[in-house]
Amino acid sequence: MTEAAAAASTAQADTDTVRLTLDEVQALAERVLLHHGMSLRHAQAVARVITAGERDACVSHGVYRLLVVAQTLGRGRVSGVAEPVVTDRAPGVVAVDAGFGFSPLAFEVGAEHLARKAGQNGLAALAINHCFHFSALWPEVEALAARGLAAVALTPSHAWVAPAGGIRGVLGTNPLAFAWPRPGGLPYVFDFATSTAARGEIELHRRAGREIPLGWGIDDTGADTTDPRRVVQGGAMRVFGGHKGSALSTMIELLAGPLIGDLTSLDSLAFDNGDGSTPCHGELVIAFDPKRFGLGDAAGDAARAERLFAAIESQGARLPSQRRFAARAVSRAQGVAVARSLYTDILALLR
């Protein structure tokens, strides 16, 4: 692209987008959520997650989610006002009953207790029950890493994914997120679905009438298909990594489902009953306090982890989340650019 073309393109982008500071994103999100009947505490917590998504250029987890949340709130199965109820289930386990509210407030309330228990016991678990999930899990494990804890977070979802060797949806897209605190502020962090592709990616292809890559899904006979409609209607998504990914996904079902007294992805899809709502189920978060685990050489342990990261990066491989972190730095300095059409749709939610 020539400089002139690039300048024209930028001007075009400026016309089609609205630039907002992160504080403005947070305020806008809170306003929309309050307008749709959410309590202040819920609105602030959900808005923080939405702002983090927009900030990190995870567009599908940014302000776009306001359209989805507003619609879900209108349907009445999800509570926008339920106060999370904390129970000390065991010395190492805190449980939060979200009361069929959204996850961010339940997590924030539980995280305080989780961090305290991890500091006391070395490791601890947070079990969130009866919760409508809609955000990614990386904001949660990152929040724990910011407290100096390593953390793992797991949830089931809806039974859209066939086990390896199978042909019908049984497993969820079952995300696994992990964070490890690093010197300098930004953790080592990943958050991936145990399906080959995200559910949203398949939906996007379906709406756009585009084919999906081979390997993402199968049709109702179990055959690979590039037609996203056949995956969604009677077919199933594929797990990543074959039988190993399938086993890992099953572990997530068990630990974030029956272990904590909550639903599997099969149960959760049945509970949804065709509503097409955000999945409602439990979540398990495990936090580890490195200060309670090592042999007393915390600096040496941290240095060994850093040598591992350096050995990965020095050969041209990437650590996960680097794109998000790069976007974060830009967003903090310059704010974010929201598509004008989306911004208009969001403002319409305030009427």
Added chain:
Amino acid sequence: MTEAAAAASTAQADTDTVRLTLDEVQALAERVLLHHGMSLRHAQAVARVITAGERDACVSHGVYRLLVVAQTLGRGRVSGVAEPVVTDRAPGVVAVDAGFGFSPLAFEVGAEHLARKAGQNGLAALAINHCFHFSALWPEVEALAARGLAAVALTPSHAWVAPAGGIRGVLGTNPLAFAWPRPGGLPYVFDFATSTAARGEIELHRRAGREIPLGWGIDDTGADTTDPRRVVQGGAMRVFGGHKGSALSTMIELLAGPLIGDLTSLDSLAFDNGDGSTPCHGELVIAFDPKRFGLGDAAGDAARAERLFAAIESQGARLPSQRRFAARAVSRAQGVAVARSLYTDILALLR
């Protein structure tokens, strides 16, 4: 095959194999290990793991290991007599310093404390340090499931595996094992390497002069290769599942390495210093007591897990470890058949 041919084949097999009861396998293994200077406690613990491997038809983890262990004991870096030292590192964390002994005794000693702590706290961790690993992890998570606990076990290994997008070995084959207790005795259990193939498989192909499938490894330029020698000499093994498998393997490095004050796979390979010994490093085991996690409906929770398993199996997909369990039933009834040449080599270890 005709009946006559089948009978001839069986007779042939009978000539080439020695049939042993599981008690005889255990006694033989103990005798060899004691003869090579192992303490009685270590010999019994290692022999139990070897017997379990032979019983489950995991031939590379069965009596064949006696040849490897005898050789390793002769080299002097591993201790056959070190008494594991237990430290209560935190209310939720028990640590066992294996003192550069083999893992089975350290695990058995630690498992008692781990199970007690999990019952008290809901979940607990066992950190094993300074340990020579040679067994699979499934005997360990199965032992915890037999106590009614769900369990996860992780170790690094040696830096043979390239991260996704990389070309040099940094990660280990880093196994992840998980068990979930089921009614009736046999748990849901898996134990997989986070590399595409096991290290032993690549070695077997190399010795046999056979090509490996594409996807198992890369040469020193990072290109896929079917030559196992190029993988072992300057190349690297591949992670399973692309960047997701790579992230999971990195998590295992961190949790079973720096978190517990022990080595990464890079450190462990450096420690080995070309000896070609069994990897020496740490291990993290996490146990969850379902009785301390649920909402009070233990039967309902267990039933939800069983419905998940049924939904997997009813569509023709397999649960992991079923082949091992089938072999176990046969071995308990009929004993095991050990190749006569191997049996002769093992008896030679007693001279």
